Amino acid sequence: LYWHGSSASRMLRNLRGGTPACLTVSHLDGLVLARSGFNHSANYRSAMCFGTARIIDEPDEKLKALAGVVDRFYPGRSETLRPISVQEAKATTVIGMRIEEASAKVRAKGVGDDEEDYGHPVWAGVIPVRMVVGAAEPCPRLLPGVERPQNLAGYAEGERLDRALTQAQLTYEGEL
Structure with a gap:
């Protein structure tokens, strides 16, 4: 730990x-x-x-x-x-x-x-x-063309945080 x-x-x-x-x-x-x-x-x-x-x-x-x-x-x-x-x-x-x-x-x-x-x-x-994900707030100083990566898709507005964390792990491990 x-x-x-x-x-x-x-x-x-x-x-x-x-x-x-x-x-x-x-x-x-x-x-x-x-x-x-x-x-x-x-x-x-x-x-x-x-x-x-x-x-x-x-x-x-x-x-x-x-x-x-x-x-x-x-x-x-x-x-x-x-x-x-x-x-x-x-x-x-x-x-x-x-x-x-x-x-x-x-x-x-x-x-x-x-x-x-x-x-x-x-x-x-x-x-x-419940802990629920809010709307993403992109940094105003992002470089042009830099998009939110697909592996953060589970962190969608309204999604429960525990589900978003689980989806992020499974996506990374190639299970989704």
Whole structure:
């Protein structure tokens, strides 16, 4: 597992020798409104990954990890970009962590009111939350003739982000 931050970060510099860490990621899928405050909830997906975080100093591993950050969302794009500059690499700390343990949790259900509350006259239900791609906003300084590449077609206005990411990976792997 890799992530990155500023080389000026004191917190990240403290990882130099390696330190036990927990990286947690959560994604909100819906707001659950019940008939009592106690039974309000949220639908979500979350993961907690445990391991020893360390700074990646080896230049090839660091560059590969930084390319992976870009390619996770836009497969193959790092190959089309200008190479990272020495200053950019110096300004970026890359942290790596082998996942030693992990835990995941999902809540994906409706209202869980107490039986006696179902007769209370107040609206209850789930309000879904989605990450949706908006309309592309081309840079006003694009060179003449530079078009949006076909491998970004999945990032269409109105498409759910999870579907766009999946399509980008499958297209890159030649499965679509």
